[in-house]
Amino acid sequence: MINIWPNIKLYSGILLAFIGLIIFRIFKYTNVSYDCGYYLSVARDMYHGNTFFTDIAVSYNPLGILIIGLPYLFTENTTYTMHVFVSLMVIILGSTMLFLILRRLKTSKQMAFFFSVLYVAITLNYDGIIIMLEPFSVLFQLFAIYYFLNILEEKKVLSSLFLTGLCISLAFLCKQFGLFLLLPTGVYLLLKQAALIKRIIMLALGVITPLLLLFVFYTSKGVDLVQYVNFILGKGVALDFGNGTGLIDTINTTGIVNFVIATIFIALIPFYLSKSKLQKSEKLFFVLLPISALSVFIFADYNHYFQYLTPYIIVLFVVTLSTSEQKLRPIIKQGAFIISVGMIVFLSLKTNKLQKRNSKYLMKGLAIIEQEVPKGSTVFLSRISPAFYYLLDYNSISLDKIGYTFPEYYKPETILNTLSQGDYLVLTQSYYEKYKAFGDQFKQKKIHFRDQDIYIFVKK
Template identity: 30%
Template sequence: MANTIFSSSKNTTFYLSCISMFSILILGYLFITFKYPSIGDDSGYYLKIAYDLAGGMSFFKDLNCSYSPLVMYIYSIPFYFNKDTGLSMLFVYAYVIYPLIGFFFYKVLAYFDVKKNRRLFFTLVLITANFTLEGFHILLEPYVLLFQLIALSILLVYKTNRWMLLLSGIFVFLAFFSKQYGIFILPAFLYFLYNEANNRRNFLFCALFLCIGFLIPLFLLGIYFVAFEGLTAQNFICRLFGISALKGDEYITGIGYSLKGLMERLWQFVLKFPFIIMIPLVFIRKKGKIPSKKTRFSLLLLLGSLSQLYFAYYDHYFQLITPYAIIVVVRLYKRRHKSQYRILQVFSLFFIVVSFFKLYNNYKYKKVIHEEQSINIPVLKSVLPENEKVYLYSISTSYYFLCKYDSPNFETLGYKFPSELTINKIQESLKKGSYIVIGPKFAHLKEFKDYQVISGLTLKREVKRDLTDTYISVLKK
């Protein structure tokens, strides 16, 4: 036991120091969020849909949105009590999920033979990493991860108990119903059951109960939306699985996807989460032994989470990768090589330094965007008051929520990002009497020759937005 990472007084000091640094980083993100309450593009998109759902709209029937709806229904709950719920309260509501993620991840680590103090260490690593990976925004990924971890913890504790597998399958569905990528853990679950079942017949029954758990809520929701909302079964399935967007003239996500971009984003992830460099050590055999079943299971979980990068590689997508990367890393502890523990210490220090650097950059980002939104909101509302039918082409989709603008065509446009649609598709979908906010280089396109120029506005330049200047035009169809 002398080789364990925290066995000596020196290692204990290192452990406690890291815990303190992780706590400071998490508190730092809480500080900048509530000091400068503001939202980005994705958050504004989700919150405006949540606001509309609280106003009585039906997700599948009324809105064109390629995502799964569960999290947006969850985010809609505060608006049932107060339509004017502010950003600070919404962030409180959104951040409550992080202690729950930490709790279930802590429980999952116990299955992989991780001692209590190390479980706390890696739980805080996860939460810190996810805040660094855009987790200080209001997004879908935290709920996907929570439901995945609940499903995983049930599976690991109850193994082949068929009724509990039914429950685990339900939580896999909830992860999928939060965002379609949540289903990518299912192959690893089936591998786990194959190893735990004592014969093929038992495995097939266990797999069947897991799948039935997934299908029960799918079936019930299908009945509701088909029988009570009037959708066809085909339309419901296409919307739920994003098929209609995949086969149509829209993108679900991953605008500008390229292999070069993927490689660059993976490198950035390595810099933000250097622990992943340790993963190849799993494949180094010790005394001719192959990786254990637990190690192979952890690798399948990681591979499943990585498969979402086939579609896109935004920073927040890596929130669903970090927990499974950590699980693979902790499997290295079973090898008890002192050099690996020293490597872990070095990576921990590197991770802390980079995380503080990212916190500082995000502090500056939140400060700037808070100032810009505070200035731009009244300017926009002076021309386009709340509840107007507006499509935001050249400014952030955050203003849909901040200014409470409605989509000009919920069924076709919804709140789609401009990069997801052609400009011809957008203008054709605008209804008579609705507005579009557009930059000057677009205002003179032939598609808008019959539109009326209502006003020109000068907005404070938005963070990371590629505008030649801050002047925009408001056009009316």
């Protein structure tokens, strides 16, 4: 019989090696993505004294972007490296919280460490090499799970419920999707029914407290309750199309298949769950964690959305494994882990290749765009990466109405009515077709950028 524990240490070591390689290349190659450029531009304007929502049109909640922008507290001349360091620290802190949760679920240190490292590896390979809001939201969710384990153990119930609600609220204030954790926690309380009203009130107080404090701040800015609710629910920008996510992208089949292989051990969950010694309410709570996380895929299936799913698949697997009377042959478990680690190695090699290529393209494009549109200009980018908003310190054509929102959400007429004399409109070929009928309003120039033509319009 194969002894799995020494192999778990080996698998952890392999994952750590590839995590180290990815992180090294993150700092070696600047790779600012579409979303990252958006977040950093908003963070820059926040720390320059503009108020989130009222001065800056934005459909996200402020906490994650506020944390991303922390380097601005120390210097106005921040570098991308400083912000990505903050992001990496949040991912690592999230893995630490996951480790503590897994230890409380009675798993061994080796197993808990392996899955905590696996969480980091999957996160990095699913858009974690660039700055995203999901790890910030997940961090507070994991704090919430940690406190909620006290309720499962009937320890410090009321204070733990308040802290659980507080952390769920903070996860929501990082990104609205973070609120899905209310489903498993709420269902558990309803099934247990012990002091139900009192417990629901404490959970609700925890959720409401950060939202109420933020509302008090916004009332001082003249914002009423209806406006505030619209802001925190993602209605901070008046869009012509869509709801702000998943409008033009196709189904991410490759990402889904890769994720399934990287977490192939989930195929063992039904076997362990069938013989688990968990109570019905506890079993449902842990099953609902990944199920509720799947709700984010209703809107889109970007790679970074998988960052919400990863920790809860891991938690469900570990808790069923540690509480089950089912004894599968060690080779089955080991085989699943080998496949997962092998997939992560493959994805890491692919990610490293993409880091270098995307950085090369970005730096080359930066020189081209800066030559035509000087730093500090007022610009609207139509499917040219918002990374240029941040890297070239571009200003929004209307910070409080348009902000740095992606172009597919607006009609050309909306943008044209917002532009002022001397403002730039940078268009890809597809967007040029939408704007060329209005060409007499602009000075025009065509340049070649990567593998396409780019059109520079300057408002007359």
